[in-house]
Amino acid sequence: MSAHEPFDLIIAGVGGQGSLFASRVIAQAALLEGISVRVAETYGVAQRGGAVFSQIRLGYDVCGPLIPKKTCPLILGLEPIETLRRATMYLAPGGEVVLNTNINAPLETKMGRQPSLDLPTIRTELERLGAGSIEEVDALAVALEAGGAATANVVMLGVLSSVDTFPLSYDAVVKSIEKTAKAASLPNNLLSLARGAGR
Amino acid sequence: MTLNPTLLSPTPEEPLLALGNEAFARGAIEAGVQLATGYPGTPSTEIMETLIEAAPVLGFSAFWSVNEKVAFDVATGASFSGARALVVTKHVGLNVAADSLMQLNLVDIAGGLVIISVDDPGGISSNNEQDNRLYAKMAEIPALEPSTLEEARELTRRAFEISESLKVPVLIRSVTRLAHMTSALTLGTIEAPHKKPHFDSSRQWSPFPPLAPHGRLQKKLRQAAGMLDAFGVDTWESNGTERLGIAAAGFAYNYAREAVDRLAVNNRVALLKVSSVNPLPRALIRKFLEPLDRVLVVEDVAAYLEEGLLLEAAAMGKLVEVRGRRSGALPSTGETLPDDVVDALDALVEGTPPRLPGEAAKPASIPNRQISFCSGCSHRTTYYALAQAFDNLGINDPIVVGDIGCYTLGFFPPFNILQTMTSMGASMGTAAALAELNPHRKVIAVIGDSTMYHAGMPGLLQISHQRLPVTVLVMDNSVTGSTGQQPHPGSWQNSDARTLVPIEDLGKAYGLPYVRVVGSFQLKKLPGILEEALSSDGPAMVVSRQACALEPSEIGRRAIVATIDEALCDGCLACIDEFGCPAFVPAADGLGKIEVEALQCTGCAACKFICPPEAISFVRRDSPPT
Numbered sequence: 001m002s003a004h005e006p007f008d009l010i011i012a013g014v015g016g017q018g019s020l021f022a023s024r025v026i027a028q029a030a031l032l033e034g035i036s037v038r039v040a041e042t043y044g045v046a047q048r049g050g051a052v053f054s055q056i057r058l059g060y061d062v063c064g065p066l067i068p069k070k071t072c073p074l075i076l077g078l079e080p081i082e083t084l085r086r087a088t089m090y091l092a093p094g095g096e097v098v099l100n101t102n103i104n105a106p107l108e109t110k111m112g113r114q115p116s117l118d119l120p121t122i123r124t125e126l127e128r129l130g131a132g133s134i135e136e137v138d139a140l141a142v143a144l145e146a147g148g149a150a151t152a153n154v155v156m157l158g159v160l161s162s163v164d165t166f167p168l169s170y171d172a173v174v175k176s177i178e179k180t181a182k183a184a185s186l187p188n189n190l191l192s193l194a195r196g197a198g199r
Numbered sequence: 200m201t202l203n204p205t206l207l208s209p210t211p212e213e214p215l216l217a218l219g220n221e222a223f224a225r226g227a228i229e230a231g232v233q234l235a236t237g238y239p240g241t242p243s244t245e246i247m248e249t250l251i252e253a254a255p256v257l258g259f260s261a262f263w264s265v266n267e268k269v270a271f272d273v274a275t276g277a278s279f280s281g282a283r284a285l286v287v288t289k290h291v292g293l294n295v296a297a298d299s300l301m302q303l304n305l306v307d308i309a310g311g312l313v314i315i316s317v318d319d320p321g322g323i324s325s326n327n328e329q330d331n332r333l334y335a336k337m338a339e340i341p342a343l344e345p346s347t348l349e350e351a352r353e354l355t356r357r358a359f360e361i362s363e364s365l366k367v368p369v370l371i372r373s374v375t376r377l378a379h380m381t382s383a384l385t386l387g388t389i390e391a392p393h394k395k396p397h398f399d400s401s402r403q404w405s406p407f408p409p410l411a412p413h414g415r416l417q418k419k420l421r422q423a424a425g426m427l428d429a430f431g432v433d434t435w436e437s438n439g440t441e442r443l444g445i446a447a448a449g450f451a452y453n454y455a456r457e458a459v460d461r462l463a464v465n466n467r468v469a470l471l472k473v474s475s476v477n478p479l480p481r482a483l484i485r486k487f488l489e490p491l492d493r494v495l496v497v498e499d500v501a502a503y504l505e506e507g508l509l510l511e512a513a514a515m516g517k518l519v520e521v522r523g524r525r526s527g528a529l530p531s532t533g534e535t536l537p538d539d540v541v542d543a544l545d546a547l548v549e550g551t552p553p554r555l556p557g558e559a560a561k562p563a564s565i566p567n568r569q570i571s572f573c574s575g576c577s578h579r580t581t582y583y584a585l586a587q588a589f590d591n592l593g594i595n596d597p598i599v600v601g602d603i604g605c606y607t608l609g610f611f612p613p614f615n616i617l618q619t620m621t622s623m624g625a626s627m628g629t630a631a632a633l634a635e636l637n638p639h640r641k642v643i644a645v646i647g648d649s650t651m652y653h654a655g656m657p658g659l660l661q662i663s664h665q666r667l668p669v670t671v672l673v674m675d676n677s678v679t680g681s682t683g684q685q686p687h688p689g690s691w692q693n694s695d696a697r698t699l700v701p702i703e704d705l706g707k708a709y710g711l712p713y714v715r716v717v718g719s720f721q722l723k724k725l726p727g728i729l730e731e732a733l734s735s736d737g738p739a740m741v742v743s744r745q746a747c748a749l750e751p752s753e754i755g756r757r758a759i760v761a762t763i764d765e766a767l768c769d770g771c772l773a774c775i776d777e778f779g780c781p782a783f784v785p786a787a788d789g790l791g792k793i794e795v796e797a798l799q800c801t802g803c804a805a806c807k808f809i810c811p812p813e814a815i816s817f818v819r820r821d822s823p824p825t
Contacts, residue, residue: 014568024216027381031216039381042323051568062460064453065380068537085565106568110785111775114566125564 007167008067011054012086013078014104018153021180022076023054025157029168029176030058040065051082058167076160078139078153079104080122087129094132098159100139100152135159142195150185151192158196170197202252209389217384219377220245222348223287223315226355228253231390233282233310235261236270238653239682240289241324242378243317247287248683257389263685266623266653267292271299274312278368279404280396282310283359290318290329295623295654297334303368304338305406305416309399311363313355317373320499321534324375326603326622328532330501332448335370335477339416341423342370342476343432344449348384350474351377354432356387361426365419372476374499376534377450420478427475433483437469443547444491446471446484446508448498451535455497458540464548479507488512488519495547496523499535528553570608574782575753575801577676577719577745578606582614583778583809584722584743585643585672588729597641598633602626602655604647605681606674613779623650627658627671634667641733643670648702649679649687656705662738663709670732671711671740673702674719676747684750692752706740713737719745720805748801757802759817761795767814768792778809 009026013019023039030037040055055067072090077083077099087097101119108114117125119136126134137159139152146155154177161170174193181189205215206225217225223246227235235250237243247263254261264270267288277284288296293316300314316331335342341361345351355371362369406412427433445468447455452472459468471487473480488494488511496505502525512519522528528543529535546553572579589597601607601617602625609617619629630644644662646655651673662669677691678684686693688700706714713735715728725743732739746753761782770791774783782799783806786792797820806815 024381028216031214031383037216037382040376041379041381050570060457062453062456064457064535064537065376066454066537068461068541081566088565106566107571107775107781107784108569109566111772115564117564117566 005167006060006063007058007165008072008074009056009058009166010067010072010075010086010090011056011078012075012082013052013153014082015050015052017052017078018150019052019054019078022078022153022157023056025173025176025180026056026168028180029172032175033168033172035059035167036061038063038065051085053082053086074098074163074165076156078156080119081105081117084117084122084125087126087131091126091129091131093130095130096163096165097126097131097134098156098163099134099136100156101136102138102140102152135163137196139196143192146192146195147188151188154189154192155196158193158199161193162197202249206249207253207256208386211386211388214383214385216381217348218245219348219351219373219380219382220317221249222351222384223355223371223373224249224253225384225386226352227285227313228257229352229387229389230311230356230359231283232285232359233259233396234274234277235259235285235287236264236273237287238264238267238270238292239679239685240292241682242319242375243287243289243292243315243373244682244685245378246315246317248685250285263687265688267295268299271296271303271314275299275303275308277396278308278310278312280310280398281394282396283363284310284312286312286314288314288316289325290316290331291325291327291622292316293331293334300334300338300368302406304340305409305412306404307366307415308362308368309366310396311359312368313358313362313371314368315355315371315373317375317378318500319375321375323534326620328500330499330503331370332372332476332503333501335372339420340368340370340477341365341420341427342372343427344372344474344476345377346450346452346472346474348380348382350432352384352387354474357430357432361423364426365422367416367419370476372449374450374534424478424480427478428480428482432474433480434472435469435483435487437487438466439490441467441469442490442492443467444469444471444487444494445544445547446473446487446494446496446504448473448476448496448504451497451499454535454537454540457537458544461541462544462548464544467548468544473504476503479504479511481511484508484511485515488515488517491519493520493547493550494522495528495543496521497529497535497540498524502531522547522553526553569611571611571779571781572605572608573748574780574799575748575803576605577743577747578608578674579779580719580722580745580805581672581674581725581743582609582616584725585729586614586616586777587726588733591726592730592733594641594733597643598637600626600630600633600642600644602644602646602650604650604674606645606647609645613776617645622654624654624658627655627662630669630671631658631662631665631667634669641670642668643672643733645672645674647680648673648675648677648689651702651705652687652689659705660709663711666737668736669738670729671706671738672729673740673742675702675742675744676750677744678747678750680747680749684747692746692750703740703742706742711738711740713739714742715740716742716744719743720803722805722808748803757804758820759802759804760797760800760820761802761804761806761815762818763793763795764814764816765792767812769812771811773811774806774809774815778806780806
């Protein structure tokens with residue numbers, strides 16, 4: 001697709017996973033490529049462990065920051081339960097899901113006081129919602145190989161940048177990370193990005 | 200948040216990535232703002248945070264005030280000195296400053312005075328949704344409503360121009376989705392430093408007597424119409440043949456345009472964007488309405504523009520169907536959502552009756568994520584101690600009055616302890632009457648430090664003066680916590696040479712007979728102090744003090760981490776069900792015991808005494824738990 005056709009993307013995760021950093025990197029990469037971008041973030045009161053949800057809209061002339069229901073072509077899932085939560089409302093039929101397989105269950109679920117969801121169930125549910133493809137990545141394992149758990153979000157950005165329909169280039173994402181990340185963590189971030197992208 | 204240095208660049212550069220709130224801050228900087236103040240409140244906070252960081256670099260004054268009325272009055276003093284002044288507030292904060300607004304509007308001010316009000320449609324981070332455009336109407340002051348980051352920056356500049364040239368305060372209305380939208384921002388040029396402040400003593404600065412100034416104010420508003428028209432902030436997109444129209448106020452323009460594009464009805468629907476809130480662009484509205492049969496109005500919270508169009512149509516003697524939040528074509532509550540606008544526009548185009556969206560089907564099978572106090576949060580331990588004090592004294596029907604802040608989570612599990620909460624500082628007055636009318640029950644008012652300074656102090660004075668048996672429990676975490684740890688007059692971390700005014704000094708000065716300060720993590724001591732306070736006859740104050748766990752000097756401060764002795768843990772779940780620290784989780788082996796998530800634990804050690812079988816101990820963080 002042409003880089004300037006409108007494209008929507010959702011990032012779903014929980015607090016502490018660096019999903020706000022991931023959306024910032026994408027927005028900055030869009031700016032570097034001269035593609036219009038609008039990002040809306042929704043996050044709860046709690047610093048850690050709350051649901052975090054970014055809506056990223058690329059290449060529009062004028063648009064609101066909120067993505068219409070059932071129209072999102074691509075969801076970057078940093079956490080599987082949160083991915084299913086957003087996919088239920090926003091995923092377009094045939095839409096793609098890039099999924100970090102590391103489940104972070106809410107406490108009440110760990111306590112057995114509300115239903116739990118395992119990966120096969122989440123996969124089945126995403127298929128039932130009409131997902132066109134589900135690419136599963138153990139981002140934590142890849143990040144640990146690349147130098148630390150903290151860059152699992154960047155591993156996922158790497159996977160994202162290798163998705164065909166994603167309108168931003170790998171190079172733009174690299175440049176954006178160079179601009180966005182702190183200097184000390186830059187080598188780890190770039191290595192994680194490359195591993196995620198299979199480079 | 201950290202300041203993006205590009206926001207201080209004197210001349211236009213490449214577009215930068217910015218938050219809506221940063222665009223407003225840049226607009227004020229470009230206008231040569233000399234004094235900026237406000238009180239923290241989501242979703243407005245980042246405007247002042249940006250300005251506070253920019254101020255020392257650019258040489259203007261920016262600081263937090265103790266509440267919005269004080270902020271407004273401070274800005275008033277700046278304007279009377281001829282300086283350009285900015286007040287930043289969330290929607291409810293303007294209620295606090297309204298008394299001042301409704302009288303300053305009648306005074307010929309000197310320096311431009313601009314109020315940025317960030318409304319929170321849908322109450323995403325608030326107790327209510329309210330539409331502060333109605334304040335502009337009531338105060339009869341000019342008001343603007345930007346739709347993009349560019350407009351946020353540009354209209355802030357314009358607002359200063361209008362304010363200064365007409366000598367009247369100007370309101371800018373923003374909304375959450377603009378305030379917290381990240382997008383590209385193009386910069387304008389920073390104006391040369393404004394004239395040096397000087398207070399002119401040769402005249403009086405007062406609305407008294409009010410009648411003549413009221414007429415003068417209305418004349419200013421008529422002049423504002425001309426200025427707004429000249430700025431061209433309102434736009435009318437039409438090919439001259441449409442019988443249908445969509446009108447959008449401020450940020451809602453984005454939803455309107457998107458809906459028109461999505462339905463590909465550009466040739467059939469005229470589009471009116473209204474960024475002049477007060478006065479509305481009457482001439483343009485007439486031109487827009489003239490050829491139309493049906494109009495959809497898109498706006499956030501109130502049917503302000505919708506009613507404006509209805510009035511204008513009536514005044515023109517024009518028969519036109521006006522649809523919107525008032526008519527029921529769009530939901531009358533909650534933030535504007537793109538799908539609702541598309542549905543309403545589709546019905547408008549089809550000429551079918553508006554269909555209200557049904558209840559969204561809630562996916563039943565996805566587990567919720569409950570919010571809780573952070574690990575290392577002092578509110579948790581204070582509520583835990585309060586529950587213990589009730590138990591120890593056999594109080595089973597206390598009345599616990601809450602206030603606004605993170606501690607409002609006391610309404611939820613595991614504490615479920617709060618029973619009322621309305622507005623900032625309301626706990627004081629509410630508790631006063633509850634104590635008087637329920638003499639056989641114990642009344643506790645729970646209030647945060649920042650909230651006490653903000654609006655609790657007058658009510659505290661009244662409790663003391665009336666000698667009412669209220670236990671005032673101050674959850675003092677040293678900062679305005681829930682909005683991101685902003686400092687206030689009791690913030691001891693504030694290293695600059697300002698006078699610290701600790702809460703307990705207020706209690707003593709107000710004559711409360713019982714005032715105690717205790718560390719929030721001291722769970723051996725805190726319940727006993729609360730019991731003393733609850734047992735006293737008159738008003739009592741307990742300050743439970745411990746810095747917010749997210750306060751920068753607290754993060755990573757402790758070198759220990761909690762650990763659980765598996766042999767001692769009996770799986771009683773007291774650490775989860777009574778204490779509720781997120782660092783405690785069911786052990787991975789699934790045998791019903793508990794383990795500590797080391798990355799979550801802050802090492803506050805407040806849990807030392809909460810474990811009945813005493814299975815919790817602490818180890819140095821650098822040595823692995825055994």
